[in-house]
Each structure stands twice: as structure tokens, then as C-alpha cells.
Amino acid sequence: MRRVLSVVLIAATGLMAVSCSGSGSTASTTSTSIAQPVQSGTIAVSSVDNNFRPQDITVTLGSSVVWTNDGRAEHNIVPSGPTPFHADKESFPPGSSYTWEATELGTFPYFCSIHGTATAGMYGSVTVVAP
Structure with a gap:
């Protein structure tokens, strides 16, 4: 009985190995980022509840960015990068x-x-x- 069980387990293991192997090709995934449209003039960003909308924007040199507090709580703008932002609003x-x-x-x-x-x-x- 043990001999028959051993043969069955070996056969099952072999079948699983064959059925799980692919055809040799591998699927590749590529990550793409969606480019933000470049805006110019006066660009509006809504500060609402706990997020900025839109979160990331691309603007041309000389444009104005206006953050409007459309939420129910105070917000502020604090630069966080290595480049001086020269925008530091305590709260609005x-x-x-x-x-x-x-x-x-x-x-x-x-x-x-x-x-x-x-x-x-x-x-x-x-x-x-x-620009």
C-alpha cells in the first residue's frame, strides 16, 4: 500500500510541475505615468478637506497658482523640497x-x-x- 501511495505522489508531483510550467515566455509589465498638461495664466488649486485638487500641476514660467480653501478647516502651504519655494503661507x-x-x-x-x-x-x- 505504501508503495502505491509513493508512486501516486510522485506521479502527481510530476503532473503539477508540467502543468505549472509556462511556454518559456515571460510577461513583462511596463509602468507609464500620465503626463500632466502644461497650463499657463492663472491656475486654480482647491484646498478641500484633506487634499489638494489637482494634487500635482505643471505651469509655465510667469503663471500664477491660486490655492482656494474650499473646505471647512484652515489650511496652509509649506514648501517641502530642497529648492526654495518662496511660498510659505501660515494658514488661510x-x-x-x-x-x-x-x-x-x-x-x-x-x-x-x-x-x-x-x-x-x-x-x-x-x-x-x-513657456
Whole structure:
């Protein structure tokens, strides 16, 4: 009886190995990022509850970014990147707004220190490109 059980287990293991092997080809996945449209002029960002909408924007040099507090709590804009952002708003209450002029090229991450950190919660970025 043990001999028959051993033969059956070996046969089953062999069948599983054959059925689980692929045809030799491997599937590859590629990651693509969706490019943000470049905007110019005055760009609106809504600060609502615990996020910025849109979170990341790309603007041309000389554009204005206007953060409007459309939520129920105070928010602020705190630069979080290595490049000086020159935008540091202590807080702006519901219904008010804060405007920043894009005067230098680069990517400028920011966050609301009331509702998040530089990497979690309420954060975003402004990328400034040449016109």
C-alpha cells in the first residue's frame, strides 16, 4: 500500500510541475505615468478637506497658482523640497485664497502641515517649465 501511495505522489508531483510550467515566455509589465498638461495664466488649486485638487500641476514660467480653501478647516502651504519655494503661507481660513507667482523653473513640492506631512496626507507639487 505504501508503495502505491509513493508512486501516486510522485506521479502527481510530476503532473503539477508540467502543468505549472509556462511556454518559456515571460510577461513583462511596463509602468507609464500620465503626463500632466502644461497650463499657463492663472491656475486654480482647491484646498478641500484633506487634499489638494489637482494634487500635482505643471505651469509655465510667469503663471500664477491660486490655492482656494474650499473646505471647512484652515489650511496652509509649506514648501517641502530642497529648492526654495518662496511660498510659505501660515494658514488661510475657509473661503479665502493664497496666490503664488511662478518666477523660477523647477519642481516645487509642498504640503499642508495642518493635515499632513511632506509624504502623506495633504501634499502636492508645482512643476514650472519654460513657456
